[in-house]
Amino acid sequence: MTPNQTDRIATQVINVLVLIVVLILMFLLGDIILNGFPHISWHFLTSPSSPFSAGGGIRDQLFNSLYLLILTLIISFPLALGSAIYLAEYAGNNWRTGLIRTAIEVLSSLPSVVVGLFGYLLFVIQFHLGFSILSGAIALTFFNLPLLVRSIEGSLHAVPDTQREAGMALGLSSWRTIRSIILPAALPGILTGIILSAGRVFGEAAALIYTAGQSAPILNYADWNPTDGSSFLNPMRPAETLAVHIWKVNTEGVTPDAISISAGASAVLIIVILLFNFGARAIGAHMYKKMTGGK
């Protein structure tokens, strides 16, 4: 075989492999969206679920998912930012850094059921947090941390060392250089990382069944006092999320129109995650242009 022929065959094999992946993805996305889209309506998005009769919506589940996501990010982002800055800027190249990195890797490969049960025992039972958004947010932080740390660390590493030298040569302290030069330069990458990890959190179900619970009590959207039991802002109330709802109506639920509800909810879930992804790209590109362009 001539090098030319080998090259052609290899290219074709690779093309076929890529095609298979793309087809699987297209099929999945297409199937979910085509099947679910007809069930999405304004009524579906804005009315509460009804466990025993048809025609329920997903209003509270959708809100719970978003609220849980925000709480999770509030907890995990500062932790991840600190660790990533340590790993990227301060940590020496030694066994201790290696150990921290390995620990983070292991955290990211924990099965979500295990994290859910762990969260159940520790937060729900031991710490008396009960089935609550807070318990769920802490459990989700476990998933979110490794993703966030890795993406933030990557964004910080992508800022050239010449920027650090420039700061140092001007008599700035390391911290000042990191805070005011490196972090802003890494911001587009950091934002993209946050939004992509948000997609993962948004779709998580198994870990939440045991921590945030499976019930969706009636919420009062006019009550802005987070300490009231029925307030939509109360972080101590049990909260069924969209992903958990899909799982529940298909397993334990007795809802007569479970199939159309789960189809619609799945489509909503996928669409929101797709929006996150496109949003991440758009924001990242916009910020990069803003910082480098100006022409």
Added chain:
Amino acid sequence: MQTYDLSDTHIVTPPEEIALSTHQLQVYYGNNRQASMTDASLSFPRFQITALIGASGSGKSTYLRSLNRLNDRIARVQGEIMYRNTNINSPKINVYEVRKHIGMVFQKPNPFAKSISENITFALKAAGITDRRERHQRVETSLKEAALWDEVKDDLNKSALALSGGQQQRLCIARAIAMKPDILLLDEPASALDPISTTKLEVTLKALTQKYTIIIVTHNMQQASRISAYTAFFHLGHVTEYDQTEKIFQTPKIQATHDYVTGNFG
């Protein structure tokens, strides 16, 4: 590669006022026992350009970066660096203060991802200059000194990353001199620039000697002979010869220097 006797050296002390000098400077990288820079003793005359030349790996950049303690984190530097009768290589010295007096411009232009004026005002704010007018004044003066003002005066709020390479490098010079340093260290500042930008940069540097002492590492021997008053030739981590630039290029005393400047090296 031809071997030269490294103990064969010729190093003069300029008769002019000295801005900065080193005595027996040694630099060790990591855990190396072998010094990357051995016994470098040089005196740099005030308000002059001194060029450091030599092959890649000869230690000239290592030496230059030691002068404002930029090697602190990656290497051990022994010996004395005398500046205004103080040994600034002492561990007790406030390195941030040193770097305000001894500015640096790097090989690759490295403006911050900020606007042109913020590139300059940022370090000023950090240094505690709270008066806005004073900061703006310094932006204008330093950009004029760096011969960039006319090209950017209407675009001060645009991103510095949108400038050309040559403009970025002059912005980096402006950023360094806005801190009002005494001494400016330049590490091959023209190596990433085209010939026209290089010429502009050289003219700028010449003009800057009215107020600053300049030490420049360069691979370009024509550049060294065009702009510098004194030249030091580095070879394998040693300073082999240091004298007035024309002497180095026309009547070098040491064989290694002669071979290097005539292109018969290695």
